[in-house]
Ligand SMILES: [Fe+2]
């Protein structure tokens with residue numbers, strides 16, 4: 577059994593509000609009586625992508641458990657890489673494989689620099705297939721990136737979802753050990769499915785998406801930050817619990 581937490585869309589911008597909310601969720605996770613196996617952070621970690629925002633992110637996200645990240649449309653690859661990963665500056669997609677408690681977690685880059693919508697680029701798709709082919713037979717896997725590949729019935733995220741979702745569908749068909757797809761970007765705790773796999777969308781730390789039938793203004797800044805707990809069983813069944821952190 578694998579126990580993961582997911583936080584998303586911190587949008588750290590140097591403001592007291594953003595810092596406090598990010599610290600609040602991380603402190604909540606650090607204080608759990610049973611620590612999680614890892615925390616996934618599904619993009620929009622920084623709001624503008626400045627080096628200072630990533631230096632703050634590195635401080636806030638440092639924890640006694642593994643914290644696995646992927647970029648979102650607000651992130652900038654080069655400063656993200658240097659501050660969060662300790663790697664040389666580069667504009668190449670940020671794709672990382674992690675092994676957590678026997679599960680392969682593929683944190684990948686669905687961003688298109690300068691755009692809000694997403695895409696699994698040819699380079700990232702190639703990395704995904706090479707990485708999955710290199711796993712020992714029967715290794716369970718999860719894939720996480722920023723933009724959801726389906727409409728969530730809100731015009732804001734639906735206008736900037738993952739493009740060419742058929743590429744992802746083909747990948748999932750080829751690799752049945754991928755138990756689920758985990759994303760952020762939509763700023764709402766949502767559950768759906770894609771190509772026969774569960775699709776879990778993490779809530780945002782910064783603000784919550786007000787749905788069209790809930791009112792006119794999309795950004796509800798009064799809601800507390802949220803997080804998800806994902807539990808993966810040995811039979812690849814994923815259970816998700818959503819929380820707000822008061
Ligand atoms: Fe966001």
Ligand SMILES: [Fe+2]
Nearest residue numbers: 620648649761
């Ligand atoms: Fe986003």
